[in-house]
Ligand SMILES: [Fe+2]
């Protein structure tokens with residue numbers, strides 16, 4: 001376990017805090033330290049749970065070594081921009097349409113990608129997974145799907161338990177279920193749905209019809 005994760009664990013025992021995870025890898029631990037400096041403690045706990053779950057999902061779905069490492073790194077970095085002030089998000093990722101102008105938090109995926117690039121990350125699988133974890137990646141991108149599913153179903157969320165279980169057997173189906181759950185939730189609460197999420201949702205609907 002990296003110093004950042006070990007420190008959090010020691011200070012406040014938490015039954016949901018993963019016993020192990022990607023931050024134990026020497027190649028990923030420095031990123032865990034950097035993320036720890038960028039987000040709240042509560043957010044960092046979420047990130048550790050997402051990273052541990054994403055890695056488990058990747059192993060359960062027989063990812064290659066390269067995909068596994070990309071998934072773990074993307075999960076560690078996915079919310080690196082989540083706690084930045086709105087003005088900084090706008091600088092890092094200028095809004096592309098009204099939805100993003102009205103809901104600037106939706107920019108934290110693209111802003112996170114920009115930060116990862118500035119930290120020297122070049123693997124497009126990692127960068128795409130960070131960028132698309134807010135709106136949902138195109139179906140078929142296994143690394144990004146694993147991060148998305150882990151993000152919405154990590155145990156601290158208290159929802160999407162069935163998505164988490166399904167992801168251990170069939171990642172593509174779990175992703176489809178996760179996107180459908182999100183669209184239905186947002187619509188039932190009268191909230192805006194990101195255009196990219198709707199595009200993914202419509203693609204799934206077309207496949208089923
Ligand atoms: Fe996020």
Ligand SMILES: [Fe+2]
Pocket residue numbers: 046050078079151
């Ligand atoms: Fe997240």
